Amino acid sequence: MTAPRTLFAKVWDAHVVHRFPEGPALLYVDLHLVHEVTSPQAFEGLRRAGRRVRRPEQTVATVDHNVPTGDRTLPLDDPIAAKQLDALAQNARAFGVELFDLASPQQGIVHVIGPELGLTQPGMVVVCGDSHTATHGAFGAFALGIGTSEVEHVLATQCLVLSKPRTMEARFTGRRSPGVTAKDLILALIGRIGTAGATGHVLEYTGEAISALSMEERMTVCNMSIEAGARAGMIAPDETTFAYLEGRSRAPGHRDWGRAVMTWRQLQSDPGAAYDCRVDLDAAAVAPQVTWGTNPGMVTDITGYVPNPDDFATADERQAVERALAYMALTPGTPLAGLPIERVFVGSCTNARIEDLRAAAQVARGRKVASGVRAMVVPGSQRVKAQGEREGLDRVFLEAGFEWRNAGCSMCLGMNADVLRRGERCASTSNRNFEGRQGAGGRTHLMSPAMAAAAAVAGRLVDVREWEVGSA
Amino acid sequence: MTLAPFVRHTGKCAALSRANVDTDQIIPKQFLKRVERTGFGPALFHDWRFREDGSENPEFELNQPDAAGATILIAGANFGCGSSREHAVWALAEYGFRAILAPSFADIFLANCCQNGVAAVRLSGDQIDDLVRRSRAGHGAYRLTIDLEAQRVTDEAGFHAAFTMEPYRREMLLRGLDEIGRTLLEEARITTFERSRV
Numbered sequence: 001m002t003a004p005r006t007l008f009a010k011v012w013d014a015h016v017v018h019r020f021p022e023g024p025a026l027l028y029v030d031l032h033l034v035h036e037v038t039s040p041q042a043f044e045g046l047r048r049a050g051r052r053v054r055r056p057e058q059t060v061a062t063v064d065h066n067v068p069t070g071d072r073t074l075p076l077d078d079p080i081a082a083k084q085l086d087a088l089a090q091n092a093r094a095f096g097v098e099l100f101d102l103a104s105p106q107q108g109i110v111h112v113i114g115p116e117l118g119l120t121q122p123g124m125v126v127v128c129g130d131s132h133t134a135t136h137g138a139f140g141a142f143a144l145g146i147g148t149s150e151v152e153h154v155l156a157t158q159c160l161v162l163s164k165p166r167t168m169e170a171r172f173t174g175r176r177s178p179g180v181t182a183k184d185l186i187l188a189l190i191g192r193i194g195t196a197g198a199t200g201h202v203l204e205y206t207g208e209a210i211s212a213l214s215m216e217e218r219m220t221v222c223n224m225s226i227e228a229g230a231r232a233g234m235i236a237p238d239e240t241t242f243a244y245l246e247g248r249s250r251a252p253g254h255r256d257w258g259r260a261v262m263t264w265r266q267l268q269s270d271p272g273a274a275y276d277c278r279v280d281l282d283a284a285a286v287a288p289q290v291t292w293g294t295n296p297g298m299v300t301d302i303t304g305y306v307p308n309p310d311d312f313a314t315a316d317e318r319q320a321v322e323r324a325l326a327y328m329a330l331t332p333g334t335p336l337a338g339l340p341i342e343r344v345f346v347g348s349c350t351n352a353r354i355e356d357l358r359a360a361a362q363v364a365r366g367r368k369v370a371s372g373v374r375a376m377v378v379p380g381s382q383r384v385k386a387q388g389e390r391e392g393l394d395r396v397f398l399e400a401g402f403e404w405r406n407a408g409c410s411m412c413l414g415m416n417a418d419v420l421r422r423g424e425r426c427a428s429t430s431n432r433n434f435e436g437r438q439g440a441g442g443r444t445h446l447m448s449p450a451m452a453a454a455a456a457v458a459g460r461l462v463d464v465r466e467w468e469v470g471s472a
Numbered sequence: 473m474t475l476a477p478f479v480r481h482t483g484k485c486a487a488l489s490r491a492n493v494d495t496d497q498i499i500p501k502q503f504l505k506r507v508e509r510t511g512f513g514p515a516l517f518h519d520w521r522f523r524e525d526g527s528e529n530p531e532f533e534l535n536q537p538d539a540a541g542a543t544i545l546i547a548g549a550n551f552g553c554g555s556s557r558e559h560a561v562w563a564l565a566e567y568g569f570r571a572i573l574a575p576s577f578a579d580i581f582l583a584n585c586c587q588n589g590v591a592a593v594r595l596s597g598d599q600i601d602d603l604v605r606r607s608r609a610g611h612g613a614y615r616l617t618i619d620l621e622a623q624r625v626t627d628e629a630g631f632h633a634a635f636t637m638e639p640y641r642r643e644m645l646l647r648g649l650d651e652i653g654r655t656l657l658e659e660a661r662i663t664t665f666e667r668s669r670v
Contacts, residue, residue: 017665018658022640026658028665038557040507049652054662066505080505087507131556131580145580147558148509149587149651157655159662163638165579195492196550199579229553231579295492295553316491316548323490413555415501422524434496434554436519 004270006167007236008202011142011267015125017159024163030124031141032154033110034061034097036088037415038129042152043091054158056096060119061088063101064109066415069378069405072102081416095155108381108407111135111349115219116383118248122237122264127154132349132431133232134225138218139245140237140267142202145226165231166276168201172209174284179465181359182217183351183429183448185209185281186224187289191299193279198230201276204269205235209283215244216353223350224431227296236268288464290336291433291446293324298433300336302451302463308332327435328443329423337463339445343426344375344456345438346402346449348412351429352380356449357388360429361396363453363467369401370459376403376418378410402456414439427455475589477648481570482617483543485607488533493547494554495581499563512559513566538612546603547574552581561588571618573625575600586641589648591620599625599633606631620646 005013018026032055039061046052053059066081068074076082085102092099100107106117111132114120120136126143127133129151136143146160154160170189190197203225205218213221218235225233242261245251252260287301298321300307309321309332325332330339346352346360357379369375377397379385385407388394394404411418412430420426420442429452430437433444445461454464503515520532528535534542545564551574552560561584564572571591585592595603606627607614617626620642625633637645644651655662 018661020640022643023638024640026655026661028662037504041509041558044507044509051652078505084505084507129556129558131554145556147556147561147580147584147587149558150583153652153655156652157662158666159655161640161651161655163640195553196576196578199550199576226554229550229578295494320491413496413501415504432494432496432554434494436500437496440500440502440519441524 004273006269006273006275007140007204007234007267008142008167009273011123011125012164014123020161024161026159027125027162029127029154029158029160030058031114031119031126032059033114033126033128033133034059034151035065035110035128035130036063036084037065038148039091039151040084040087041148042155043095045152046095046155051156053095053097053155058158059097059155061092061097061099062107062110062113063088065409065413067102067408068416069408069410069418072406105382105386108383109349109352109409111223112353112380112384115139115215116381118245118251121245121251122241122267127160131226132223134230135219135223135349137222137225137232137234138215139241140234140264142232142234144232166201168198168203168230169275169278170203170205171278171280172205172207172283173280174209174282175212176209176283176286179288179450180286181448181450182213182220184286184289185283186221187291187296187299187446188286189279189281190224190228190296191289192281193228195227195295195297196229198225198228201230203228203230203233204275205233210235211238214355215240216355219353220350224296227431237264288448288451290451290461291444292328292330292336293321294327294433294435296431296433296446298324299446302337302461304336306330306332306334306336336461339425339461341425341427341445341455341460342373343420343424344373344452345378345411345426345428345430346376346452347378347380347410348430349380349409350431351449352378352384354384354387356429357384357393358391360449360453361393363450363464364400364402364457365396367400367457369456373456373459375401375456376405376411378405378418379407381407400457411438413437427452427461474650475648478570478589478591478645479621480617480619481543481591482615483570484541484612485544485546485603485614485616486534486539486542487546487604487607489548489604491548492550492553495552495557495560496554498552498560499557504557504559509562510566512563516563516567540612541568543568543570544616544618545569545572546600546607547572549575549597551577553578556580558584558587561585561590565590573600573603586644587651589645591618591645593618593625593635593637595625595633595635602631
């Protein structure tokens with residue numbers, strides 16, 4: 001009898017190629033996702049050392065971070081961004097790596113297209129030079145963000161040198177109330193444990209509120225694991241996972257399907273498996289969340305108020321809250337509901353999948369974006385965009401006064417032209433409310449797609465639970 | 473990539489006494505379009521260092537005359553959180569920092585430091601507070617020595633702190649190791665592993 005193991009331990013153990021005497025493991029990587037911003041220096045390093053990509057067939061590239069989301073028939077007006085896109089195209093060609101470029105109907109945010117194509121599968125080790133790689137953990141993969149030097153290392157060796165992280169179980173009991181989304185669950189967790197709460201750990205999300213989530217909702221939860229400081233987030237695969245994957249172009253085909261599912265069924269934490277620590281959250285007690293500060297841990301219920309720095313325990317916290325409120329131009333005691341906004345962003349690897357767009361469209365249907373508000377919808381991939389158009393979501397958004405754009409990271413990080421102007425306040429479905437994240441001087445409030453769409457219509461932050469939606 | 477080994481370093485300090493400094497602050501996104509590893513130093517902490525009109529913000533810690541020429545950054549907890557962008561470490565290194573002292577670092581940032589020969593050293597919150605005070609009192613003359621071999625941080629006025637670092641990371645820094653070259657020594661194991669999975 002072997003000792004009971006966690007899901008993470010099972011995936012880890014199955015990928016250890018070697019243990020270095022100094023401690024860390026040489027871990028085998030099944031899938032390496034590559035994008036234009038964190039890869040050029042890595043490919044250049046290979047070139048200088050005369051090295052090849054060890055497993056090009058396990059490496060997939062796309063462009064997402066700096067791509068324009070407007071008219072794609074026009075040439076890029078940013079020559080530096082164009083150079084970075086060209087560099088990836090050249091590198092993909094030279095090193096034999098598959099690339100979904102701007103012209104591809106499969107182009108999209110790397111963390112949206114991996115699952116969508118069926119590339120991401122349970123039990124895999126997935127890496128990408130992007131911290132939101134944690135998204136893929138929704139399938140029971142160990143998926144983590146790495147730096148560019150590590151990207152080069154994986155390209156050259158198909159392995160990563162890594163010390164074994166500790167494990168943390170985040171158990172969500174109970175059932176979500178109507179109007180409460182996966183985004184609210186993960187924001188509530190980050191609010192509880194803080195942005196460094198899971199540093200050095202792999203989070204495994206468990207409990208009935210997690211099992212009840214769709215795959216896309218699970219991806220939203222795992223996506224923001226990094227915002228709690230975690231190396232990765234994972235959810236054990238189940239029937240929901242298998243149903244999502246079956247028939248996807250890169251998932252195991254009909255002949256291999258049965259055997260694959262049989263293997264994937266083993267990927268559960270064994271009864272009695274020990275985590276290094278655990279946090280419990282009652283999903284039934286979670287309300288729609290909205291951030292008020294400059295990191296995702298600065299979050300509260302939409303029914304809440306801007307906090308007072310004096311209410312925080314330590315001098316460091318008080319100083320941080322004061323800084324955040326000054327940046328966000330907020331006064332303690334102000335109700336969050338009712339806060340006027342000028343911009344709305346529905347998009348990002350957190351919340352730009354078809355279910356997210358449906359949720360936002362349901363709120364927007366038959367309504368109008370408030371005057372003075374600029375609202376944009378940026379689908380996570382061109383496939384999501386096409387799906388949305390088949391369902392008529394584009395018309396719902398356009399008729400309501402939202403912009404309907406092409407796929408990319410867009411205003412989640414504002415590397416392209418989609419940015420906030422100084423002082424603009426934005427209701428955003430993205431993952432980071434850091435100072436300047438969406439544009440220098442911009443003020444970001446993170447929330448769910450339905451909440452963001454409601455804010456667009458109202459012109460201010462509102463509690464979506466007080467809205468009648470879905471009647472049209 | 474071969475790096476200069478980090479064994480022992482003595483240098484001037486600058487203190488950035490705030491928690492949760494994210495990599496978006498260290499190097500904002502508008503500077504991530506370069507395809508080289510160089511050219512990021514001038515944009516380090518851009519939105520804090522410079523005002524809207526492009527002039528230096530005299531309030532910002534690194535713009536104080538005392539901070540000129542600093543090679544050691546004393547920072548707050550959870551330093552380097554957020555985006556995985558290694559550009560943040562490239563910017564810090566190019567600006568002149570050889571070492572960062574903080575109560576804690578974000579995981580990816582810590583790995584990125586090691587890959588670039590920057591010593592990221594964890595000290596206790598109290599020790600960091602003490603160093604911030606000493607550094608401020610020293611008005612630009614304050615110097616620290618980081619001895620990675622002995623795993624110890626000292627000044628000339630009696631400050632003494634032992635620290636630990638993961639042995640693998642320490643070894644990489646001490647010897648300026650090329651991690652890829654090192655892994656490729658295990659090539660046969662990787663091939664055997666791949667064959668065992670088919």
